[in-house]
Amino acid sequence: MIHESLKWYTHRPTIEENGVTRPRKYSELTPVDAIQADFDVKATNIILQGLPPKVYALVSNHQIAKELWEIIQLLMQGTSLMKQERECKLYDEFDKFTYKKGETLRDFYLRFLLLLNDMNIYNVKLEQFQVNTKFLNTLPPE
Template identity: 25%
Template structure:
């Protein structure tokens, strides 16, 4: 082992210590990103980009990492390529598609980017992750969207409760240098303040409803119609026609004990209010 190789082995990253991702039909973007990180850790990313004037040993090392990160059915085809650069481009073509298919995908994702909006109950952080995933996928397909465009898009689709915050950011921040991460961070601070206010309002509303329930329980007898009021209403309603017949056993019994005169009127004792004559009980009592 030469002196240079010894220093690289002792100071660099060992290939066995890296975690190599497995390519699937749907994870090419994440797979390519992790592969690039591993190649840069091993200082062999130049074998892929630009892929020219590469040492054969570094090319074979990069090919080894590529072969262990793809499905078995792809390995014979990739192994037939002369360089890892050619094998990498083949993987990209198989997963991303040819130029025509790529252009269709780009247009579809651009339309999705322009129409993206906040979902009901979606947090600022979740929306930021969702829109940045679109941006990363578009970059993989060759379409780059810079941060100022993404920042303006996020500010345009913010929920109404962020209106004042958005205006403040547009007035006091440099929109040309503001990154998406900085914008999401500022909006998260405002979102946390909003949630605290909502909790306070909810707590006050809950206490108000509790106080109202207690008051109603205490005074509910005022809202319940009594028997006397019901009877009065019936009498008032039947004044023009026949009086409704009451089936009241207590009332019938009381009526049976009243003594009547020859004219059928109830007998009363005491002096007449008109003439002052003393009225006696006909029964002599």
């Protein structure tokens, strides 16, 4: 039923009184609509609990789970694009990584390790031979 809320439940049933349309109160819902409304509330709460505070602040006023889910999907698409952009930058940094003149071997290794850690955080995959080859080929001749 929670899944159904996310798929098709778009609004609570309404009633017209004195020429004004309003959502039905919970006590006015049919038993089937009341069950669906309960599951919609549960779905909404589950979604809201898993959100970072900044996203929560943007979407917490939406009361229908389907509507809430669609808005979050749009917000998270931007996150996905930023992740792809960051991955491209990390691959580029790896390709252009070089020894800096006057740098100690320790400093060189730490810089390389930081880059690899960033790549691991973003799940950027490299083969071990690529890492080893890059490190050895960029060492200074001495």
